[in-house]
Amino acid sequence: MERIHLYVPPEEYAQVKAAGACWDDESKRWYIGRDMVSADFSRWLGEDGEAPEFGYSSDQAFVAAAQVSCVACHEPTEVICIYCESGTDLEREEPMAQCTLSNVWSVDDALAAQLARWPQFRQESGTGSEEGCFVNYCSQCGAKHEDYLLHGEPGDVFFCVALAEAVELTPLSGRVQMSGDCGFGI
Ligand SMILES: [Zn+2]
Structure with a gap:
């Protein structure tokens, strides 16, 4: 069941509970199921309802892999990115096609599990509570290959x-969701 999170001030906790909302102890937020969205909860839904958790969703996503020579040690190393043949821009609620994601800062569990095959592509530790973006690291020396150099x-x-010939595409299975910057080739 998809959860819709509510924005509830503490003084209205009793009221939202009586209306049937549930408490998520992990995120410390009230939520309802999507099928419960109604006027009863509209005051707690935020202006346009809940913002989607991820920016993009795709049933036709691939890992695009290519060999580059490392910027630091000059040895060949593999870099990857996520490429969506088709998908949905969840924030704009628009379809998208043939785009690559850069500066990916959040992935769902389905994508995280599949990305484990490419350990050189991993999330930087961010500052404070902020998580960093996924970055390619050299398999030889560990040097970072920033996305802006690749995209x-x-x-x-x-x-x-x-259109790239030197890029090998590995299909990802099922639907994956992620947040990042979507770039379109020409
Ligand atoms: Zn290197």
Whole structure:
């Protein structure tokens, strides 16, 4: 059951509980099921309802992998990114096609489990409670390969994955969700 989180001031806890909302002890928030969304809860739903947890969703996602020479040790190393042949921009509620994700800062469990195959692509430890973005690390020396070096300009390895010949695509199974920056090739 998909949970819709509510924005409830403490003085209204009793009221929202009486209306049938449930308490999520882990996130310390009230929530209801999607099928319970009604006028009864509209005051706690926020302006446009709950913002989606992830920015993008895709049933046709791939890991795009390419060999580059490391910026530090110059040895060949594999870098990857997530490429969506099709999917949905959850914030705009629009379809998207043939885009690569860069600066990925959040992935759902289904994607995290599948990304374990590519240990060189991992989340930087962020500052404070903020989690960092996923970054490719050199398999030889551990040097970081920032996404803007891989995605930013024509000629960069992931600039236009749909047309790139040197990129190997590995399909991801099922639906995956993630947040990051969506880039479209030309
Ligand atoms: Zn290296």
